[in-house]
Amino acid sequence: MRDFAVRDALLYIVANNPRTEQITFGRSIGAETIAVDSLAPAYLDVDPSLVFDLDLRSIETVRKLKHALPRHGGGCRIFLIDPHSRVAAVHARVLGADAVLPASASADDVHAAMRAHFGIRPTNGVADVAVRQSIDSGVDAMNGSFNALADDLAFSVAGVDAASGQIADAIKDVGVQEWLTTVKGYHVGTYQHCMLVTGIASAFGNGTGMARQDVIKLTIAGMLHDIGKAAIPIEILDKPAALSDEEMTIMRTHTVIGNAYLTKRSDLSADILSSVRSHHELLDGSGYPDGLRAEQIGDLTRILTICDIYAALIERRSYKEPRSPAQAMTVLEDMAGSGKLEASLVREFGRIMLANQAG
DSSP states (O other): OOOTTTTTTEEEEEOSSOOHHHHHHHHHTTOEEEEGGGOOHHHHTTOOEEEEESOTTOHHHHHHHHHHOOSOOSSOEEEEEOTTOHHHHHHHHHTTOSEEEETTOOHHHHHHHHHHHTTOOOOOHHHHHHHHHHHHHHHHHHHHHHHHHHTTOOOOHHHHHHHHHHHHHHHHHHOHHHHHHHHHHHOOTHHHHHHHHHHHHHHHHHHTTOOHHHHHHHHHHHHHTTGGGGGSOHHHHTOSSOOOHHHHHHHTTHHHHHHHHHHHHOOOOHHHHHHHHHTTOOTBSOOSSSOOBGGGSOHHHHHHHHHHHHHHHHSOBTTBOOOOHHHHHHHHHHHHHTTSSOHHHHHHHHHHHHHTOOO
16 A cells, blocks of 8 residues: 555655665655656646656656656656766756755755755754654654554554654744744645644644643644545545535545544544544534534634644645735634634634744
């Protein structure tokens, strides 16, 4: 089974019969390793970022890539080449390189190039290590959880609980904006969104002075809110455009699927389970899947809904530019004004997120 965490988000393209060290490197950058002859359109129609580790002095290799690659979209294209080969450098530019790095480049070099491409400012020093470790822990926990749902296996509460603690501590130490900035430079697609919601939810819990156990609970809810997307067809999940009505109907089943799986396979608390099912419900009854109204929606779910909407607004997607924190808050405030979100929670959320805004 393809690894859910990285599929169609970041691909590492190598020659046929990838070497063990190449597969290891692919994992270290958070990518799926693909042999060039296996680079089918299905991998590319969601506009992933691409890292190429090929001999671009070969005309045949360049011809294969020209034939396989679509018009350059929003994803980042990085080529690892022999720094002494002018021919390879020229071919990389012809193929739409956003960055050209030496073949000896490290995972950190690749991530730095991606952050530069997307205009993302990195964190530094010891704090950066703690942030990355917490993100890696969260992604590993989500990957295991999403794959467990796909295979209908038992859910590991311990892994998610430990990762949530790391995330909560990292955000408390460095601030939510630093943490979110790193997530945006580290992962794209579904896992980026889930990690953004996770961090935002954790920041809300910390910022409102919740007890640690409640911060962890809210962080777990953020991490798992979209677990049902493990069962959504990938061509819908990572479509690089707005969904059709039919596709949206399918996408909306993720809330019911996630809740059903966790109810069956975990011993998570009732309010976390409810938040997974109901994080798209709105106070005026216009949400889904059950059209719940205010008195039927619990506090944890109300908070998670705000975090989910905010995360979607500040994300860059292939079909939209990200909104600034202030612009995203304007949307939330308008929704609160129209009775869809709890106004007091939105005000408190804005106080926390804007106070932590970096630049």
